[in-house]
Amino acid sequence: MDVQLKRGLLDVCVLAAIKNEDSYGYQIIKDMKPYLELSESTLYTILKRLETAHMLTVRTAEHGGRLRKYYHITDVGRARIEEFVGEWDEIMSIYQFIIREEN
């Protein structure tokens, strides 16, 4: 898939993975697995990018005698998901244009 397109899509996917409840790295990868294969290093980069963009916050909590990072979506992050869904109609109409029958 086109790198730029995939990057934008992955950002929203990760936001969607934490929108209902806070989640952690491995859980996000497992949740996304049926839809797309995500490597650890890719996820790390996305999480960093989203954190820098204030779309999520990070919290470190103890779990089973060790530390685990939990990611929490912010209002900016939720707005990004809504924006993406809003853009979807536009994307679909472009898609229709691309696949239209040749005359």
Add this chain to the structure above:
Amino acid sequence: MNKSQFLFELRARLNGLMQDELEERIAFYSEMIDDRLEEGLTEEEAVEQIGNVDDIAAQIMGEIPLSKIVRNKVNQKKNINAGMVLLLVLSFPIWFPLLITALCLLFTFYIVIWVFVFTFFVVDLAFIFASIACLVHAPVTIFSASVGGGFLSLGCALFMAGLAILLFFGSIAFFKGAVSISASPISRFKSWILRKGANNESYS
């Protein structure tokens, strides 16, 4: 490979990173492995799922800008002791000319490549002009001087137009080749710095 081996190998390969960024990444992978262990996987299985340590390190270093790596390397070098500084100053007459030579060679390398590409385009342009000139010359000759000479001119025009088109695609191919060759010393330099870093790590 077990968990600690994996993290050790990864740490060695990410030596070019800032200290806190390195720790954060190592912690991230450590957490990822621990979460898999919790699911009942063995350390070996968990590490295997994470992937090849060389590929991971290459991907991470590929994402980080060269300028950041170099800056960090320079910062690390600030810790070197006075003896090293003295040695560096005293050996200045040796390494400085060598450095200049290396830079000159690199510069020459670029010039040679790009002159080559430039020449191709110039020759192509010459063919185009010659073709146009012959094309103009042909009808003039046919009507004023000799019909045979005119058609010879027309033939030349078509021949050179054909050559120009072929050469154009050749030039484009050379241009693309030159672009990738020009980029390769930069990526080599990047991996060289990283390799150096990894070696230092294993010595200390």
